[in-house]
Amino acid sequence: MASVTGTSISMASFKASLAPSSRTSNLKSVSFPNSGKSFTTLRMQPARFRISCAAKPETVTKVCEIVKKQLALPDDSAVTGESKFAALGADSLDTVEIVMGLEEEFGISVEEDSAQSIATVQDAADLIEKLIENKGA
Template sequence: MASLSATAISSVSARPGASSRSLGASGTSSLKLVSFSSQRKSFRSLRLQVSCAAKQETVDKVCEIVKKQLAVPEGTAVTAETKFSALGADSLDTVEIVMGLEEAFDISVEEESAQNIATVQDAAELIDKLVEAK
C-alpha cells in the first residue's frame, strides 16, 4: 500500500544553494514537498515548483469574459484553475470564448494554440504572451 502527503513551504529555491529569483508583481511561486512511501521503497521527498506566469489583471478579465460567454450564474466562483468543461462548456463554447478574448485583448489566437486552452489560467498565460509579443 502506498501513501502520499504534501506540505506547502515558503521557499522558492528548488535546490540547496540554488539562487532565488525575483518574481515581481506579475508572478507568484510556491514550493511543495511531497513524500511518497510504499511497502517496498520509500522516497524522502520530491520538490515541485509551481508558478503562475499570467498577470492577475489578465486572469480577472478572462474570468469575467468566460462568465459572460457561458452565462455563468451570479455567485458561481470562476478562478484561474477553473476548467471551461467544469462550467459546462463544449468545444463550440470554447471557440466562442477564444473569439471573445481575441476581441477584448485585440489579439489573434492561432487554432493550434486555441486547442490547448482548457482553463482560465491557460487562456490568461497565452494572452499575456501574445500581448507582449505584439
C-alpha cells in the first residue's frame, strides 16, 4: 500500500498502486521500508532531473575541441560534457558560432528551437547524435 503525505511517498511494500491520474510533481522524497529497516530516503530535485541519451565519448571530445576553438580557450582549459557555455564565457553570438561550427564539422543542420535548448557540451553532443541518427533513418 502506498501513502502520499505532503511531499513524500512511503511504501509499505514494493507493490504500489497509484491511480493513473495521480500527480507527483511536488514529490520531494521517497522511502522504501524493508522488514522494519528503511533504505536511505531518496531526495528528488525536479529541477535537476533529466534523461540523457549519453552521447559517445568521441562525440563529446570533438564538441569540446570545437567549443575551445570557437571561444579561443587555451588548450589546457578544462572543458567537459558538464561544461556550460555561459560558464566558459560564451554569449549568445558565441553560442551561434559554436552551433555553426558543429553543423560544419558533423554535416548536420540544427533548427533554431533546438539550438536554443543547448546549454552544455553534453546537450550539444546529445543533439548531434540524435540529428545524425535521424539523418541516417
